[in-house]
Amino acid sequence: MTERRISTVRPSPGWRAVRRLLRREVRRTCRRHLGNRALRLENGDTLRWLPEEIDSFLATLEQTVADMRDVAEVQTLPNAGSRLMVELAIYTIAADAALRRHEVRVECAHSVVADVGWDLYRRLLRLSSLPSRIVSRDPGRRLRWTIRALLIFPFRPVGAPGYETRVFRDGDDLNTHFTHCPPQTFARKAFARYEDPELLEAFRQSWCRYDWPGADFIASDGKRGHYQRPHTLSAGDRVCDMCWKAQAYGQMSRPNGTSRFDERNV
Template identity: 55%
Template sequence: MSEHDDAIEKSGFHWRIMRWILWRFICNAAERVLIDRSLRNKTGGEIRWLQNDIDLFLSQVSTRTALLRPVAQLDALPNFGSRLMVELAIYTVAADRTLRDRDLDPQSARDALADIGWSVYRRQLALSSLPARLVTRDPGKRLRWSIRGLLVFPFRPVGAPGYAAEVFRKGEDIHTHFTHCPPQSFARRIADETGDPEALAGFANSWCKYDWPGADLIAADGHRGHYIRRQTLSAGDPVCDMCWAARAPRETSENNNEEGK
């Protein structure tokens, strides 16, 4: 075996480990969310899933994920961070379709998906922002340092087909204007190729709404309003014009624009 082949094999082995870790995170999050929440069926009745319902759901998600993964073209992505985020998007799209195929009200299914995703995202974001939150009490520094770290991994803007973004500061605020987002591109491709626009809607209802509470989590000053975005790629706009505001301007709802409501 050549050194190149050996490197590929080792990389594949490491990726399989990472994929297993992600799946365990997702399974744990799904069980936490679904065992405690009330769901609505298509006739408007409230139901609660039992453990066997959750086990069946996870089994179906795993099967659908395996079918979706080749479509994601992970090998074509330029770096590990992009592949990792698209891998998470595969699980999101698979879980979204699996929930919608069950006898659930569409909005109830979307809300359950968003809560599962938030459970995963919140824990990952809390871990990645922990050093900044331990070192300083200044919310602006916490945001800037954490976002800069995230722009190294996993959101490093290396250009399409990976992440592409313009990053700049205005005073204490940091701006990240993304013009290409691999997970969003994957969800859009699935929606277009399968004639299922709800695949992109489910993605937007989860991934595209996490940054508002995520910014407040990083800032950790007890206030809302540390994130502003007026455009988003998932809505067909040319950019996700993100602003991570050092000082929350006022107490606001979690989302401060029409797109995020």
């Protein structure tokens, strides 16, 4: 009875407008990436999709997104930031499922989803970090100011089922220890509902790997290593203990965006 009541909650006009804008940006980004890369299929072929094939994928994506919204129960989340991030996570998981339904190989589907997601995430970071990058040349200040702004929106820690985190300084470094992440919770619910571990893996290979290059992008000092995370919720740990480093710790990152010390956690 409760499930039925939750699933019939109607989004507000403002939220429907946000969904339409997000849908437009996701579709545009998917078209750009899918139109410019070769896809590996389950039968061993490698090919580039024609516009009609991209349209067919986007139709499948729309159907999958609608189905997964019932799993996400977005309207039950406590604030707009949590709802926005879960909405993006819905598209992430749904895109991976839709690609595989069109016979794209698992590892290729994960790669496409990660690239599309990074494109969108990088644009969010560019906008969020612009004031700090204009005002200060100090990478530590850029990181601290930008992360604190993001902790107002969209990652405001209001407690589960929204974001829950402890924020503290360690010298010039800023630590954000998240113990609840609504998008990651949704990914686990989708995995359980559809009994498809690749949905959780698609989330891990995209969302859980963006903060390494994201921190370096915000710092904008031409160096790598402005982010560390010994533990992560996606690995089954109780916390994502993120540290945003004012000074790069001097390690070369691997091609997948992780350092050798962080590899097991992503």
